[in-house]
Amino acid sequence: MSAVAVLKGGRSLERQVSLRSGARVEDALERLGQDVVALDVGPDLISQLRDASPDVAFIAMHGRDGEDGTVQELLEILDIPYTGSGVVACVRATDKVLAKHLMIEAGIPTPEFFAFSETAFRELGAADALPAIEERLEFPIVVKPSSQGSALGIKFARSASDVPAALVAAFSYDSRVLLERHIDGRDLAVSILDGEPLPVVEAVPVGDGFYDFEARYEIGRTEFVCPAELPDGVTEQAQELAVRTYRLLGCSAFGRVDLMLGGDGELTVLEANPIPGLTETSLLPQAAEAAGISFDELVGRIVELALERAPA
């Protein structure tokens, strides 16, 4: 039996999801007979960790602080082994712009994009380049903050007049945003456990009629199919791309890679999540389940991997 500190909550905008992921992980760890200390991450994190002196920290945080390498860095300093990817992978994956540049360099297909900082618009007149970008990417264009992990701040610009407001919204979350070519197709997610891909999950919008972009992120408006029913070879291809992306960014233990299957049959990688959701409705647990791995086994395996990685 080891003492496990479950880190959850924090100041991230995904606090709510993180609290749910954390609660579920705590339950699983207790069932596995571990000694669990739950920590809602705040200004007293270091002293709380010193008091608890756990054998391992389970990071059930999403978004800022938890997923961007900040908490990982602190745990390194305290010499506490932790679950999931290390600092560098977190930094790379959370920064969508950096991740996409790395993918392009490595020959992994990702939708065409342009990235800008707020300063580029304020001080370098980047707005003058918008018409050229719009022409290149073609409408509709997806506008998103570079670092926000969830759907928050992602806007869909249908015409040039939508772009400035979409940029203002995206800059609410990050000082860097990207404009990305919209891929019309199927949403796929490949979760990875210890370097091995799990069955592909497809997010399918519920109901008929007009499918609006924002709907896919709303509870009850999306259904998940796992394993996804895909044309011959596409599953393997998606899994291979996901594993390549995961390795490229240096992820370890577990993660999730989101892809699009375009109408033309081409797969593109959108992003990688170093700490995907672990709630009742999250994709990684669903994919694990489809592979015959229960939630408790999944959590147990993630903790083992953290302890194996730690220097004896």
Added chain:
Amino acid sequence: MSTSRDIERYAGLFAARTRVMKSSAMRDLMAVTARPEVISLAGGLPDTSTFPPDTFAAVAQRIATESCAKALQYGPTEGLDETKTCIAEVMAAEGMRVAPEDLIVTTGGQQVIDLVTKTLIDPGDVVIAEGPTYPGAVPVFSAYQADVVQVDMDADGMRVDLLEETLDRLERDGRRPKFIYTVPSFQNPAGVTMSQPRRRRLVEVAHERELLVLEDNPYGLLRYEGDAPPPLLSLDGGVYVMYLGTFSKILSPGIRLGWVVAPPPVLEKINLGKQAADLCTSTLSQLMVQAYFEESRWRDYVESLTEVYRARRDTMLDALADHFPRQAEWTRPAGGLFIWVTLPDFIDTTDLLARALRDNVAFVPGEAAFLDGRGRNAMRLNFSGSDEDAIREGIRRIGEVVTEQVELYGTLTGEHQAVQVEEPPAADDNVLQLPKRSARSRRAEGS
């Protein structure tokens, strides 16, 4: 061991009405506003720290010596007569005369909205509400699967002319609304008050069309200037107007005590609904109100609250004038707890809240007050729950992020809108305009 947190296990058992949910993005953001370092102008909280602890002790002592066993016992569903006497006194202070049998004591005003909706609404039935409406009523209407139709407001409250047009349209479609929900005085969230002519017309419309009206009046006594227009209930005489009152804002929200006045046949159904919901309202709370009314002068306390809140309102209005860019507009409430701010339509206040939270300040995004996706460029600000320093600092921080977004938009559209701070809008031209279109149409002309 249980896996009681696993939702899939129960998914097939949930009723259809539980599927109705508001934007999850906003709920996620609101979870962060509760953190202690955040100046929250998002709540609707009265300042209970102004209540004298000595009075509380005297009230508790009095109950302990005089009515201990009764306080610990069940009570009648409709409420205790001694509490109803206090309620009649509060209503008389606002010019309404009621007899004890005209009303039911409820567990807060919120229960009235729930019971009235439960009594009147079948799935798909129409409820008319103001646009924007009280955000706390939205989940109630949704839970009963009501079809909510919202009628625009201006500085004089609900546009009754638009209400009539809406009723005509519904009638043509063969749909008869069951009731009109309104907060006529210091409306939540808009802060505006329905004028006397509109009140008269609204009551006439209710009579002409045989429609019930639910008058929600939690803040009527918290008036900071001017004279009070008559309550709808007193204009109507209790034929079509149902009335919701509460002790939450004049005494304490923690005691959960409200009441409903309704025509006898409706009240009877509400009473049955209440019996099913919770048998009776807390006897202890009811006796506390009674003891408090005997122990001290409740109107003096309301007067002291009025002074505190008036100063806070003025502080917030001054701070808005100092820190918000000229593209922003806001209402100037004569009472109540809230100011409603309308920003240029290129600003989405849910996204703005994410930005504001980085600076540790929060407000309620306008979309919470609409069921139809409007209000995205508006916000509700509360001035009763924070002290004047916090209000000034909170408004300064929000003003800064709004200004930042206005400037950025100007840069992006090539307008380079000069950001400057102007005098606040005069009291008579603070019209709610939802949505504003000026910024976008300017761009269309320029390009």
